[in-house]
Amino acid sequence: DGGITQSPKYLFRKEGQNVTLSCEQNLNHDAMYWYRQDPGQGLRLIYYSQIVNDFQKGDIAEGYSVSREKKESFPLTVTSAQKNPTAFYLCASSIGGGREHSDTQYFGPGTRLTVL
């Protein structure tokens, strides 16, 4: 089956700890994205990557970090610098590579992070 997987589905961490959220896709997509979802606020872009070994900050990158060492993987680290990390995190991917202006993003099932 082709798709995007995120693990774990639920994650609990103590305040002040860094935590890494996994995102893997087997769609052979070049572009990957991380969004944060809070109630009543829709989705906000944290980071995105158009190609391996390259990534850019989105609208709310402060307190987060990413890496893109492999095409299929785009892990997100929520650092202790993130003031309000409790949220639902969604990963997405698209064909990317500038080949298609109508590039559609496909989403994973999400990870709900709760910081205690």
Place this chain on the structure above:
Amino acid sequence: AQSVTQLDSQVPVFEEAPVELRCNYSSSVSVYLFWYVQYPNQGLQLLLKYLSGSTLVKGINGFEAEFNKSQTSFHLRKPSVHISDTAEYFCAVSDWGAGANNLFFGTGTRLTVIP
């Protein structure tokens, strides 16, 4: 910058009744428009998208949307809703030729279908 407004945060509707979820966007350039659906504690699933051509776009699950450039709107409609349509719906717009396909989302509309 792009922005999307979903005027209704919650829409209750009786089963088998028609529904319209409103979406307006602001943009000075041509855009691509999307509607996504999210079921509780799940990711987003693409319902439909407008890229070009016919302004009436048909999607999955019997939904359709009409692109109106003069009104800068992309309202989502379904002639007869089912209980299983209860979910949150997000409208999104992307830049054309921005070099990266960044989506800008509205704040969502929660559709509740009442038996």
